[in-house]
Amino acid sequence: xxxxxxxxxxxxxxxxxxxxxxxxxxxxxxxxxxxxxxxxxxxxxxxxxxxxxxxxxxxxxxxxxxxxxxxxxxxxxxxxxxxxxxxxxxxxxxxxxxxxxxxxxxxxxxxxxxxxxxxxxxxxxxxxxxxxxxxxxxxxxxxxxxxxxxxxxxxxxxxxxxxxxxxxxxxxxxxxxxxxxxxxxxxxxxxxxxxxxxxxxxxxxxxxxxxxxxxxxxxxxxxxxxxxxxxxxxxxxxxxxxxxxxxxxx
Amino acid sequence: xxxxxxxxxxxxxxxxxxxxxxxxxxxxxxxxxxxxxxxxxxxxxxxxxxxxxxxxxxxxxxxxxxxxxxxxxxxxxxxxxxxxxxxxxxxxxxxxxxxxxxxxxxxxxxxxxxxxxxxxxxxxxxxxxxxxxxxxxxxxxxxxxxxxxxxxxxxxxxxxxxxxxxxxxxxxxxxxxxxxxxxxxxxxxxxxxxxxxxxxxxxxxxxxxxxxxxxxxxxxxxxxxxxxxxxxxxxxxxxxxxxxxxxxxxxxxxxxxxxxxxxxxxxxxxxxxxxxxxxxxxxxxxxxxxxxxxxxxxxxxxxxxx
Amino acid sequence: xxxxxxxxxxxxxxxxxxxxxxxxxxxxxxxxxxxxxxxxxxxxxxxxxxxxxxxxxxxxxxxxxxxxxxxxxxxxxxxxxxxxxxxxxxxxxxxxxxxxxxxxxxxxxxxxxxxxxxxxxxxxxxxxxxxxxxxxxxxxxxxxxxxxxxxxxxxxxxxxxxxxxxxxxxxxxxxxxxxxxxxxxxxxxxxxxxxxxxxxxxxxxxxxxxxxxxxxxxxxxxxxxxxxxxxxxxxxxxxxxxxxxxxxxxxxxxxxxxxxxxxxxxxxxxxxxxxxxxxxxxxxxxxxxxxxxxxxxxxxxxxxxxxxxxxxxxx
Numbered sequence: 001x002x003x004x005x006x007x008x009x010x011x012x013x014x015x016x017x018x019x020x021x022x023x024x025x026x027x028x029x030x031x032x033x034x035x036x037x038x039x040x041x042x043x044x045x046x047x048x049x050x051x052x053x054x055x056x057x058x059x060x061x062x063x064x065x066x067x068x069x070x071x072x073x074x075x076x077x078x079x080x081x082x083x084x085x086x087x088x089x090x091x092x093x094x095x096x097x098x099x100x101x102x103x104x105x106x107x108x109x110x111x112x113x114x115x116x117x118x119x120x121x122x123x124x125x126x127x128x129x130x131x132x133x134x135x136x137x138x139x140x141x142x143x144x145x146x147x148x149x150x151x152x153x154x155x156x157x158x159x160x161x162x163x164x165x166x167x168x169x170x171x172x173x174x175x176x177x178x179x180x181x182x183x184x185x186x187x188x189x190x191x192x193x194x195x196x197x198x199x200x201x202x203x204x205x206x207x208x209x210x211x212x213x214x215x216x217x218x219x220x221x222x223x224x225x226x227x228x229x230x231x232x233x234x235x236x237x238x239x240x241x242x243x244x245x246x247x248x249x250x
Numbered sequence: 251x252x253x254x255x256x257x258x259x260x261x262x263x264x265x266x267x268x269x270x271x272x273x274x275x276x277x278x279x280x281x282x283x284x285x286x287x288x289x290x291x292x293x294x295x296x297x298x299x300x301x302x303x304x305x306x307x308x309x310x311x312x313x314x315x316x317x318x319x320x321x322x323x324x325x326x327x328x329x330x331x332x333x334x335x336x337x338x339x340x341x342x343x344x345x346x347x348x349x350x351x352x353x354x355x356x357x358x359x360x361x362x363x364x365x366x367x368x369x370x371x372x373x374x375x376x377x378x379x380x381x382x383x384x385x386x387x388x389x390x391x392x393x394x395x396x397x398x399x400x401x402x403x404x405x406x407x408x409x410x411x412x413x414x415x416x417x418x419x420x421x422x423x424x425x426x427x428x429x430x431x432x433x434x435x436x437x438x439x440x441x442x443x444x445x446x447x448x449x450x451x452x453x454x455x456x457x458x459x460x461x462x463x464x465x466x467x468x469x470x471x472x473x474x475x476x477x478x479x480x481x482x483x484x485x486x487x488x489x490x491x492x493x494x495x496x497x498x499x500x501x502x503x504x505x506x507x508x509x510x511x512x513x514x515x516x517x518x519x520x521x522x523x524x525x526x527x528x529x530x531x532x533x534x535x536x537x538x539x540x541x542x543x544x545x546x547x548x549x550x551x552x553x554x555x556x
Numbered sequence: 557x558x559x560x561x562x563x564x565x566x567x568x569x570x571x572x573x574x575x576x577x578x579x580x581x582x583x584x585x586x587x588x589x590x591x592x593x594x595x596x597x598x599x600x601x602x603x604x605x606x607x608x609x610x611x612x613x614x615x616x617x618x619x620x621x622x623x624x625x626x627x628x629x630x631x632x633x634x635x636x637x638x639x640x641x642x643x644x645x646x647x648x649x650x651x652x653x654x655x656x657x658x659x660x661x662x663x664x665x666x667x668x669x670x671x672x673x674x675x676x677x678x679x680x681x682x683x684x685x686x687x688x689x690x691x692x693x694x695x696x697x698x699x700x701x702x703x704x705x706x707x708x709x710x711x712x713x714x715x716x717x718x719x720x721x722x723x724x725x726x727x728x729x730x731x732x733x734x735x736x737x738x739x740x741x742x743x744x745x746x747x748x749x750x751x752x753x754x755x756x757x758x759x760x761x762x763x764x765x766x767x768x769x770x771x772x773x774x775x776x777x778x779x780x781x782x783x784x785x786x787x788x789x790x791x792x793x794x795x796x797x798x799x800x801x802x803x804x805x806x807x808x809x810x811x812x813x814x815x816x817x818x819x820x821x822x823x824x825x826x827x828x829x830x831x832x833x834x835x836x837x838x839x840x841x842x843x844x845x846x847x848x849x850x851x852x853x854x855x856x857x858x859x860x861x862x863x864x865x866x867x868x869x870x871x
Contacts, residue, residue, distance in 0.1 A: 052756070078758035090756065092749040103746055106739055107758035113767065114739040122739075165758060287668050289801075337852055343614050343671060345851045348808050351801045352847025359840040476679045476797060479672040487668060526689075533683035537676050541661050544673065548664045 004066065005030040005199040006051075006082075006169045011060035013043075013050055013223075020046045022223035024060070028169075033195045035202045035210045037234075038220035044203045045087060047220065048173045051201070052084040053077045064169065078107070081168030085161075087177055087203075089154045093147030097138060097157055100146050101129035104164035132164040136190055152183030159190065170194070172202045176209060188213065211235070254388050259509045260502065265394050267501025268401030272456035273474065274481040274493040275408055276449020282425035282488020282554050284442050286335070287343050289350040291453055291478070292471030293357045298323045298454025299461040299470065300361060303370045312375040312462065319458050320451055327450020331443055339442065354472070362468045369465030397459050404452070405494050412490050421445060425488030425554040477504070480536055484543045486550030496551065500536050507535035565729065565816040572722050576715055588714045589786070590830060594823045595721045596782045599728045601806040601818035603775035608804065609813030610736050611768050612748035614671045617658070617678025618803050621651045621773040623685060623795030625780020630790035631691055633699050640703045640710075644781055651777025652770050654681070659769035663762055678800050685792035696791025703785055711785060721782055725819070728775050732815050735771070744768050805847060 004027045011024040020043040028034045038044055049055040051062055053074040061070045064082050072080065092100050102125040106112055109124065119125065133139045136156040141149065146157060155175055162170055175191070176184045188209050194200065195213065204210050210217060211231040218228040219240050227237045234240055277291045301322050306315030334353065338346050373379075374393045381389045412418035420441055424431045432438045457471070464470070481500050485492025512528025519527070543551065572595060579587035600622055607613045628647035637643065658677040662670055686694050702711050711717040735741045743764045746754045754761055784790045793799070802825065810821025832839035 054752075054756070073760065074755045075758045075760040078756065083758075084756055086753075086756070090750060090753045092746050092753060094749050095746065099742070103742060103754075104757045106742070110739075112739045112743050112759065112764070115741075116734050116738055118737045119739040119742045120737065161753075161757065281668055285668065287671055334848055334852070341851075343668060344608070344804070344808065344812070347614065347616065347671065347801075347804060349848045349851040351805065352844045352851070354801075354844070355840040355847070356844030359838050359844065363838055363841065472798070473679075476675060480676050483665075483669055483672050483676070529689070530684060530687040533687055534680050537680035540673070540676055544661060544665060544669075549669070 003030045004028070005032070005064070006201065007061075007063040007066075008051065009061040009063065011047070011050055011057065011062070013046055013055070013058035020223050021050060021058075024220075024223070024225055026218060026225060026228070028199060028201060030199055031196050033191075033200045033202065033213055033215045035204060035214035035217045036220050037204070037207070037210055037217060042220045043223040044220055045173060046223075048084060048171050048201075048203060052082065052171055054084075075107075078165055081166070082171070083162050083165045083167035083169070084171035085158045085173055085175060087173040089151070089158055091146045091154060091157055091161070093145070095146055096142065097133065097144050097146050097149065098126060098129055098142040100157060101132050101160050101164045102126055104132075104161045105129050108165055129160075129164055132160040135163060135193075136160040137186065150183075152179050152186065155179055155183070155187060156190070159187070163194075167198055169199045169201065172200060172204075174203055174205060176204060176206050184209070255509070256506075257384075257388055258390060259505055261390055261394065261398070263502035263505035264498065265398050265401075265501070266505055267498035268398050268405075269456050269460060270474070270478055270481050270501055271405060271494050271497035272401055272459075273453045273478045274485070274497055275405075275490055276445075276452045277478055278482045278485065278488055278490065278493045279421060279425065279445050280449055281482060283421055283445055284339055284424075286339055287346045287350070288335070289347060289475065290330070290353040290357070291449070292475030293354055294323065294327055294450045294453035294471070295457040295474060296361065296466075296468070296471035297326055297357070298457030299464075299466045300365060300370070300457075301326075301454065302458035302461045303372045303466045304365075306372050306461075312372065315372075316455075316458050320455060323454025323458075324447050324451040327454070328443065328447045330450070331446045335446065336439070336442070358468045358472075367468060369467040370461075371465060372461040374462040391463075393462055397463075400459065401456075404455075408490055409494075417441075417444065422554070477536065480540045482550075484540055484550055486553040488554030489550070489552040492550060492552030492554075499539065503539050504533075504536050508532040511535070565819070568816060568819055569722075569726055572725070576718055585714055588718050590826070592714070592718050592721050592786055594826050595718075595725045596779050596786060597803075597806065597826060598819040598822040599725050599782070600776050600779035600803055601810070601822040602725075602728055602732055602815055603772040603779070604803050605807045605813065605815055605818040606732055606735070606772040606775075607768055608807050609815075609818075610741065610748060611744050611765060613663075613765065613769065614804075615662075615674040615769070615772075616671050616797065616800050616804065617674035617676070617681070618772075618776055619795045619797070619799035620658075620678040620681035621655065621776035622780035622783060622799070623681055623790075623792070624651045624654050625777035626784035626790045626794050627685060627688075627691070627780075628777075629703065629781055629784035630697055630699060633701075633703070634691060634697065638701070638704050639707070640705045643703050644778075647781040648774050648777050651780065652774040655770040655773030656766070659766050659773070663765050663769065675797055675800070678795060678797055682792050682795045682797070685795060692791065694792065696789060696793065699784065699788045699790070702788060703781075717786065721786075724778060724782060728778065729815060729819070731775075736815070740764065740767070809850065 006028045008024050008026045011021055013021045024047060036044055036047070050057050053072060057070055061068055063069065064080055069077050069080055069082065099120060105125045105128045106119065130139065130142065133142055136159050138153060138156050138160060141153060149157060159175065176187055179187065184206065191213055202214065214231055216228060217231050217234045218225050219234060227234055227240050229237065273291065273295055277288065280286055280288050298319060301319035302315050305318040306312045309315055334349060338349055378392045378396050381391050384390050412422060420431055420436055424441065477500060481493060481496045484499065485496035511532040512525045515524035515528045572591065575591055576588060604615065604618045607615055625647040628650045629643050632643050632646060662673045662677065665673055691697055704710065711720050736745065743754065743759055747761050747765065751761055780794065783794065806821040806825045807818045808821065809824050810819065811817030828843065829839065832842055
């Protein structure tokens with residue numbers, strides 16, 4: 001498994017008697033666009049929290065490029081290249097759009113224990129930040145206060161922040177949540193451009209988007225992965241249709 | 251160190267603990283259920299003591315005084331809630347700190363204006379004055395035993411109230427997740443008011459009970475308030491059980507530390523240095539205890555929030 | 557608008573610089589002492605604004621740092637060490653040390669817990685000072701004179717001390733100003749807005765928050781150094797929790813997170829105290845309700861009020 005970018009080994013998480021993720025094992029090779037689908041309450045978001053380190057892992061291991069990062073807290077995983085976005089938009093509303101992204105660059109380049117000099121004037125931080133904004137199509141909003149963006153633009157900004165961290169693996173928690181058709185078309189086109197360049201693990205409800213974007217799809221039901229395969233394989237999988245798509249097998 | 255002294259000091263520690271619990275119980279619920287930081291809770295304790303002193307002087311009977319002081323303390327708490335506190339629940343902690351700080355300044359001064367700056371004293375009720383022989387050679391003031399006893403009784407009652415009744419269930423649910431309670435269709439404003447008034451009355455009761463053995467003076471609640479905070483932090487915000495255990499711990503550590511700290515230190519250093527260090531260290535013991543608890547459990551021993 | 561906003565601190569400093577000239581026509585020593593006191597507290601309030609306004613960390617034990625700084629002066633001077641070249645570094649180092657220990661523990665907690673813990677640590681410092689029988693205990697101790705600099709009585713005269721304090725205030729202000737726009741300050745401000753996002757960008761916030769806590773504590777130690785020198789007296793009363801509360805009041809009165817607001821707030825608080833206590837000994841009966849009313853009806857403090865007026869004026 002030399003080219004495995006992200007491996008999950010027997011990940012479990014439970015709250016009291018409630019098991020949310022149950023023995024999740026998955027290997028994602030470098031450059032793959034992998035999607036996880038599943039009904040509400042299947043444990044998808046918990047799984048992302050676990051992989052990213054937002055919540056302490058129950059048991060099992062997370063490996064990034066073969067290296068065990070299970071014990072690392074969230075910020076240090078980010079510095080290793082394991083970057084996530086949030087389902088509910090999480091930005092710094094009082095900062096300008098550019099500063100939101102420049103902070104992500106700042107986390108990556110040099111030290112932030114620098115007490116003098118105006119950070120906002122550092123071209124070393126702003127140039128990569130502008131590039132990331134350009135990438136997501138927000139370049140002309142750079143000076144706007146982030147809190148004033150439309151919902152779709154906030155989702156774009158969220159992606160720009162993640163990209164500016166130069167992820168090896170990008171964990172996307174429902175990036176299309178709450179967007180209208182036009183906004184989601186913009187985001188889907190953006191994800192399409194990222195495909196292949198960055199290893200991506202996507203959680204998404206929009207089936208059309210998932211089947212259009214993903215190289216492989218895993219189905220999570222009651223915290224367990226019941227099937228993994230190409231979009232076509234998963235669509236045809238009988239178990240999946242029963243458990244998830246709710247179809248009668250005739 | 252004599253064993254008798256150890257018993258006496260343990261009882262004193264227990265008495266302080268019970269007192270702290272009476273103040274902390276209301277406060278921890280106010281913190282837990284409303285996420286409201288109330289610095290003025292110590293003032294309720296002071297008001298209770300003053301009301302008891304006033305009514306006792308008027309009626310000539312401590313228990314009549316107490317019977318009048320309790321509803322007055324309750325009314326006073328409710329009035330404060332109505333006039334000020336309820337406008338602060340959805341503000342940030344800083345605003346709450348500032349406003350309740352303002353209330354402390356106001357009431358400490360008001361008490362001075364009304365009753366004078368000199369401490370008032372309240373006589374111990376005749377039936378409970380004097381001391382009682384607990385065991386050969388161990389004489390203990392009866393009134394302190396009454397305080398311990400009534401405090402423990404209230405602790406038990408409160409425990410039943412919180413764990414068995416509907417309102418107790420709502421309060422516990424509120425401390426865990428306030429949104430959930432309002433989702434249940436409960437009038438959260440009314441619940442807050444009840445919790446607040448009840449907490450104010452408990453603190454007032456504590457003040458009234460210690461009035462006969464402490465001097466009743468302006469600002470008497472301030473330093474006790476800080477100890478109460480320590481209790482709440484150790485016990486876990488929103489947990490009545492945590493408050494009780496932590497209150498007894500703090501009461502014992504503080505009292506025993508002050509009386510036996512220097513003696514214990516003498517075992518490892520020379521007497522002069524021991525008494526110096528002991529005296530410096532003793533008042534810090536409770537804070538060291540708190541730091542130690544927090545180091546291992548940042549949310550206290552029995553955090554209500556999951 | 558921008559120019560005006562930056563003009564306010566300059567105006568403040570110009571006022572402080574010129575005040576002694578005006579004072580020489582009036583009750584000079586009274587005015588010098590009063591405004592020196594204002595400036596000393598302004599340093600403390602500015603340092604508190606760093607953590608309170610920029611870091612959103614509600615510390616309720618800030619006066620302890622003032623006490624630690626002051627006691628460093630008192631203790632050293634009682635042993636005959638009176639030189640600023642030793643006293644000041646020791647005062648700053650002691651405050652920094654106290655901040656590292658208490659900050660590392662307090663910052664493990666959040667919200668109401670943090671408020672109560674900083675309060676408790678403040679009380680701990682207070683009780684420690686009370687128990688220091690060798691250094692005056694409860695009553696505090698009187699210094700045998702102000703600090704020297706290389707054997708020279710550089711702040712013996714009130715006017716000299718006034719200007720030294722002013723220089724310290726300007727230096728502290730400039731340092732904080734630079735800090736809040738630096739890379740470091742941006743992380744701190746980001747943590748105020750959305751800590752979870754900052755962690756997900758890759759910042760372990762604890763380290764940054766501890767650093768700002770220590771910087772603020774050290775600066776407040778500087779205020780303590782000056783305070784001890786002004787009064788030529790140190791006492792546990794410097795670090796009561798009421799004093800910590802007053803520092804918070806100053807910052808909020810002036811307006812949170814602007815630095816010069818804290819200076820304005822310190823001035824407003826102390827002058828109000830001075831003025832009201834001249835009218836009645838029960839001035840707290842006026843000041844207490846005033847605070848409550850400010851919270852209920854005038855959010856954003858003096859700076860906020862100024863900006864609201866400006867906004868209404870259509871500027």
